[in-house]
Amino acid sequence: MRVAIPTFPGSNCDHDALHACGTVMGWDAVPVWHRSERLPEGTDLVFIPGGFSYGDYLRCGAIAALSPIMADIKRFADQGGLVAGICNGFQILCEAHLLPGALLRNESLRFIHKDVHLRVERTGLAFTGAMAVGQILRVPIAHAEGNYTLDRDGLAALEARGGVVFRYCSAEGETGPEFTPNGAVNGIAGIVNERGNVLGMMPHPERAVEDVTGGTDGLWLFKSIGGMLSKV
Amino acid sequence: MKVRVLVSLKPGILDPQGKAVEQGLHGFGFQVEQVRIGRLIELEVPAADRAEAETRARAMCEKLLVNPVMEKASIEVL
Numbered sequence: 278m279r280v281a282i283p284t285f286p287g288s289n290c291d292h293d294a295l296h297a298c299g300t301v302m303g304w305d306a307v308p309v310w311h312r313s314e315r316l317p318e319g320t321d322l323v324f325i326p327g328g329f330s331y332g333d334y335l336r337c338g339a340i341a342a343l344s345p346i347m348a349d350i351k352r353f354a355d356q357g358g359l360v361a362g363i364c365n366g367f368q369i370l371c372e373a374h375l376l377p378g379a380l381l382r383n384e385s386l387r388f389i390h391k392d393v394h395l396r397v398e399r400t401g402l403a404f405t406g407a408m409a410v411g412q413i414l415r416v417p418i419a420h421a422e423g424n425y426t427l428d429r430d431g432l433a434a435l436e437a438r439g440g441v442v443f444r445y446c447s448a449e450g451e452t453g454p455e456f457t458p459n460g461a462v463n464g465i466a467g468i469v470n471e472r473g474n475v476l477g478m479m480p481h482p483e484r485a486v487e488d489v490t491g492g493t494d495g496l497w498l499f500k501s502i503g504g505m506l507s508k509v
Numbered sequence: 510m511k512v513r514v515l516v517s518l519k520p521g522i523l524d525p526q527g528k529a530v531e532q533g534l535h536g537f538g539f540q541v542e543q544v545r546i547g548r549l550i551e552l553e554v555p556a557a558d559r560a561e562a563e564t565r566a567r568a569m570c571e572k573l574l575v576n577p578v579m580e581k582a583s584i585e586v587l
Contacts, residue, residue, distance in 0.1 A: 336576055343573070372576070379578040386525045426522065426579060460523065 278506055279305040280322040283350070285341045286311070290327035290364065290483065297483035298324060302499050311344040316353055321506050323350050327364030327419070327481060337380060337422045338368030347373055359403055359502065360475045364420055367467075367477035376470055376477045377435060378427035383420070384460025390419040392491065393458055395466050395480060396446040399439050402469055403505040404476045407497055413450050414443075414494040416480040418458060423479040425461035425468075432462060443467035443478055510562040511587040512554050514574055517547035522579045550574055559586040 280298045284291045291308065299306035307317045316323065330341035341347065347369070354360045354375055362370040370376045383389055397412040399405060408414075427435060435441060443466040445457045457464040459479070467478030482495030518524050524545050531544040552569070556562035566584050575582045 335573070339573065339576070371578075377578075379576050381523065381579060382525050384523065384525055386529055424523070428578065460525075 278302075278321050278503060279307060279317060279319050280324050281307050281309045281316045281320045282324050282326060283309045283311055283313075283344075283346050284326070285328070285330035285344060285369075287330045287332055288326050288328035288365070290481065293481070294324050294326040294363070294483045297486045297495070297499060301486045301496075302503060304503070309346060311341065311346050314345045314349060316346070316349050320353065320358065322359045322361065322502060323353060324483075325350075325360065325362040325366030325369055326483070327366060330365055330369065333422075336372065338365060338370075338372040341365075341369045342372035351375065354470075354475050357472065357474050359506075361404060361498075361502075362475075362477045363481055363483060364418075364423075364479055367479055368422065370475060370477045375475050376468060377431055377440075378425055378468070380422045380479070381424040381426050381460075382422050383424050383458070388419075388421040389423070389458050390417065391458070392417050393466075393480060394446050394448050394450075394456070395443040396450050396452060397442070398444055399442045399469065402442065402473050402476070403502055404469065404498060405442060405501050406505050407501040411450065412497075413446065413448070414482075414497060415448075415492055416482050416485040416495050417491075418480045420459070420479055423459040423461065425459075425465045425479070427462065435468065436463065438471060440468050440471070441465055442469050442476060443480070510554050510556045510559065512552040512562050512566040513585045513587060514550040514552065514566060514570060515547060515583045515585070516550065516570075516575055516580050517582075518545060518579055519581050562586045
């Protein structure tokens with residue numbers, strides 16, 4: 278199981294991702310510089326980490342989406358390869374048009390860092406195979422631009438096709454604006470593309486993989502991916 | 510040729526930055542009903558005429574300068 282973790286200038290969760298995938302999961306986790314034109318041979322998963330690529334200039338993720346490595350990540354995704362973007366990685370995937378929508382400034386205007394609860398809305402994906410619909414995960418968020426938005430028709434289409442994977446909720450699983458920390462439309466925390474091989478989410482599962490850092494619910498994502506790929 | 514691109518949030522897209530500035534203005538006692546904040550981009554575009562400069566700037570908007578999910582642009586050749 279080989280996971281490629283691209284680093285852009287300003288990425289700051291790449292080492293968390295390397296730790297989660299490499300040390301905790303025991304995968305072959307390969308750091309990839311953004312200037313590289315090719316993903317490592319035999320890549321099974323691309324994990325785009327969080328951070329502030331290019332200082333969030335112009336729009337979050339807009340410049341990173343044009344990096345040389347992104348062209349190869351698009352090719353990889355087009356061939357059905359698994360791509361997960363976390364936080365700034367989600368913003369980059371939206372800017373690269375691999376996922377619909379955009380992430381605006383949080384409604385409160387503040388950078389928010391805290392644990393949140395997520396309700397699993399979609400299973401049966403490579404990213405959620407080990408989870409159950411309605412399962413509640415506790416993972417941290419840390420962002421200023423996580424307010425997901427999409428035009429009305431696009432949103433209806435996204436919901437209708439089951440594109441919403443995670444929704445912010447209370448500890449008991451209730452959803453609504455009061456349980457959405459950043460103002461995201463329909464409480465959307467994570468989405469998947471139509472084909473089901475590109476995931477974007479604002480919360481950080483890679484920071485919730487060991488008890489020592491406050492919880493292990495993020496492991497559900499990594500175990501799902503590992504379980505799916507081991508069957509191939 | 511100098512081209513000025515004004516990028517603004519589409520109507521209906523929440524502008525928390527504009528809201529904060531609006532509240533700040535209210536704090537000073539100014540009467541203002543809405544504040545929307547955008548971005549001004551000035552380009553120096555090599556082009557034979559104004560139409561060509563505008564066409565080039567528009568292509569730049571579509572490719573990078575504007576995210577059509579949330580923004581719109583107006584282009585002015587100076």
